[in-house]
Amino acid sequence: MKLQLKKRLTAIISPHLPAVLNPAGHLPPFLKKILLFILRMTYRKTFDELYVVKIMFGPLKGKKMILNLKPENGAVNTEYLAGYRQEKEEIDLIKKLILKGQIIWDIGIYRGFYSVLFSELTGPTGKIMAFDIEKKNCRVVNEIIRLNGILNIKTYNYGLSNENIQANFISSPSSNSRLIMTFRGYYTDSPVLTKGESIKKVQLRTLNSLVEEMGYTDLIKIDIDGAELFALDTADKIFEKKDLIFIIESHNPKTDQKITEYFNRNGCFVYSINEKRFFHTTELYWGTMIGCKNYEKLKQLLD
Numbered sequence: 001m002k003l004q005l006k007k008r009l010t011a012i013i014s015p016h017l018p019a020v021l022n023p024a025g026h027l028p029p030f031l032k033k034i035l036l037f038i039l040r041m042t043y044r045k046t047f048d049e050l051y052v053v054k055i056m057f058g059p060l061k062g063k064k065m066i067l068n069l070k071p072e073n074g075a076v077n078t079e080y081l082a083g084y085r086q087e088k089e090e091i092d093l094i095k096k097l098i099l100k101g102q103i104i105w106d107i108g109i110y111r112g113f114y115s116v117l118f119s120e121l122t123g124p125t126g127k128i129m130a131f132d133i134e135k136k137n138c139r140v141v142n143e144i145i146r147l148n149g150i151l152n153i154k155t156y157n158y159g160l161s162n163e164n165i166q167a168n169f170i171s172s173p174s175s176n177s178r179l180i181m182t183f184r185g186y187y188t189d190s191p192v193l194t195k196g197e198s199i200k201k202v203q204l205r206t207l208n209s210l211v212e213e214m215g216y217t218d219l220i221k222i223d224i225d226g227a228e229l230f231a232l233d234t235a236d237k238i239f240e241k242k243d244l245i246f247i248i249e250s251h252n253p254k255t256d257q258k259i260t261e262y263f264n265r266n267g268c269f270v271y272s273i274n275e276k277r278f279f280h281t282t283e284l285y286w287g288t289m290i291g292c293k294n295y296e297k298l299k300q301l302l303d
Helices: 001-023 029-042 077-081 088-096 112-121 137-148 207-213 227-232 253-265 295-302
Strands: 050-056 062-068 103-107 125-130 153-156 158-160 166-171 198-207 219-222 245-249 269-272 287-291
Touching: 029 050, 062 137, 088 112, 088 245, 088 287, 088 295, 103 112, 112 125, 112 137, 112 153, 112 219, 125 158, 137 153, 153 207, 198 207, 227 253, 253 269, 269 295, 287 295
Parallel strands: 103 125, 103 219, 125 153, 158 198, 219 245
Antiparallel strands: 050 062, 166 198, 245 287, 269 287
């Protein structure tokens, strides 16, 4: 009886948890503050005002993650407690992939949600290469690896671009750390900073140089806040692998269009995860896309 009641309550509550737990949800501000206070009292604080928490629902249920629970410290990560971030369609699609034993590059890891999800889906014989321009994010994911006894994730403090150089980037307390670029794509030393942001340096790598060093990968997920085109600019070696799957989260409709054009030129088919349809180069859209040269493989995955 108790078990049935628990299952019923879970079925009712879990779909609404992201809106409830995420401070961007629909609770009144004073209730959000109370909820966050309770969460901070419940969980153990670790370095840099982040907290070790246990995922409550979803594909990472039971995993320990390290999240921000204080609004003044940037983007609050409480949606992770419900087992997923806002990108539910993307997560549901990734869960459908057959990834056992595969090699995955997770580029732009932030708090490591996707790296840990890929770790679960690939199993002990898989390998996850996790890249981020923020050294702090690599530290967080390394601690998550230790807390959960994960053996198949390795972090790299690299950014991606079209050159192998050291460059400045804007370090943000939120998830918005980014390379410093003008609209033309050149690096600039005079960016506009918002509260809490600072300038740091990072080693940039091209996708071609990573292939030469690490070998081919089976899937690449890229979420790098506007630098996607720079990462793809020197990626011709990547396209030598016909079955390679790209998952790219873009942040601008015009960037999406250019990425689609780039994929089409390299013989790839592109599907919008958000709008659930294939896209062509003449269309503008904004969201997450999945691409692959092998149309039958992509179509089978999407059915």
